[in-house]
Amino acid sequence: MTTSSESVQSSTTFQQVVEKLAEPEKTRGCLLCRSTLTVVLPGVTDTRLGIGGSYDIVRCTACGLEQIHPLPSPGELKALYEKHYNFGGERDTTYTRIREWFHFSPVYRLWLILDGDFSFHLPKGTGRLLDIGCNEGRGLKIYSRNGFQAEGLELNETAARVARQKGLTVHTCLLQDFQPSHLYDVVVLSNVLEHSLSPKEVLLDVRRILKQDGEVWISCPNSRSWQRKVFGRDWANWHVPFHIAHFSPATAFARPERVTKELRNALLVIFLMLFMRGLFFPILWLGNLLGRGDCLVVMARRT
Numbered sequence: 001m002t003t004s005s006e007s008v009q010s011s012t013t014f015q016q017v018v019e020k021l022a023e024p025e026k027t028r029g030c031l032l033c034r035s036t037l038t039v040v041l042p043g044v045t046d047t048r049l050g051i052g053g054s055y056d057i058v059r060c061t062a063c064g065l066e067q068i069h070p071l072p073s074p075g076e077l078k079a080l081y082e083k084h085y086n087f088g089g090e091r092d093t094t095y096t097r098i099r100e101w102f103h104f105s106p107v108y109r110l111w112l113i114l115d116g117d118f119s120f121h122l123p124k125g126t127g128r129l130l131d132i133g134c135n136e137g138r139g140l141k142i143y144s145r146n147g148f149q150a151e152g153l154e155l156n157e158t159a160a161r162v163a164r165q166k167g168l169t170v171h172t173c174l175l176q177d178f179q180p181s182h183l184y185d186v187v188v189l190s191n192v193l194e195h196s197l198s199p200k201e202v203l204l205d206v207r208r209i210l211k212q213d214g215e216v217w218i219s220c221p222n223s224r225s226w227q228r229k230v231f232g233r234d235w236a237n238w239h240v241p242f243h244i245a246h247f248s249p250a251t252a253f254a255r256p257e258r259v260t261k262e263l264r265n266a267l268l269v270i271f272l273m274l275f276m277r278g279l280f281f282p283i284l285w286l287g288n289l290l291g292r293g294d295c296l297v298v299m300a301r302r303t
């Protein structure tokens with residue numbers, strides 16, 4: 001990002017100055033505990049979408065969380081999401097119909113059992129469930145089938161509208177501004193937390209909208225996966241600059257000290273598993289058994 005950030009500085013707008021003044025904490029130090037950072041992998045570039053810029057992977061000297069540096073500003077992220085991630089309203093195509101059939105078939109359940117259920121499509125239950133970042137509501141249909149009263153939170157208006165047209169309940173506001181009329185039994189953060197500039201605040205907001213004994217289900221890339229070691233800078237889950245924070249079982253959720261203590265007071269981790277997906281199932285399966293899979297899955301209960 002060095003090149004583009006230089007050009008941004010030379011043409012800084014008043015709005016950018018206001019943003020930087022309003023959120024100084026988010027641009028300095030560890031996203032969880034604000035401690036100092038050291039570079040562990042310099043010069044990671046985007047390999048998926050052709051986005052320019054180079055980012056360092058830095059690690060917190062206190063809690064061990066890894067994150068990208070420099071952090072994009074909220075304004076830069078918004079523009080990048082609008083350009084590369086916007087849901088275009090695809091529906092009722094042959095592809096979407098086949099996909100929907102697959103998601104409701106026994107073959108899909110078997111696939112999840114073998115490969116890993118990092119979207120939480122297997123657990124059956126009751127009560128109110130909120131899927132944060134629900135997109136056009138694919139997951140909501142599955143959670144409903146599994147017994148939950150499922151609702152979504154989605155910032156993309158187009159995607160939310162498509163979901164509502166299917167009869168699904170979708171709220172469109174920032175999580176921090178979300179004031180639900182009822183608390184939830186389950187909140188799902190499936191591949192969401194790693195995208196946040198303020199993951200701790202996200203978890204505290206989740207706690208705010210959970211019932212006592214409610215659960216949060218989180219999946220995100222595992223920064224200790226063996227694929228990261230093998231592929232180095234080319235690891236698919238660096239996904240700069242969209243993936244901001246990189247969690248591991250030890251750094252983010254399982255250590256009883258430092259900032260994680262604050263999280264543990266709020267969220268008692270009941271179990272923690274690692275999953276892998278892909279074609280090389282035996283290797284991936286072994287990776288899962290050793291806790292070095294590519295996806296970190298956490299199910300935690302509010303106490």
Ligand SMILES: [Zn+2]
Pocket residue numbers: 030031032033034035060061062063064065
């Ligand atoms: Zn830290």
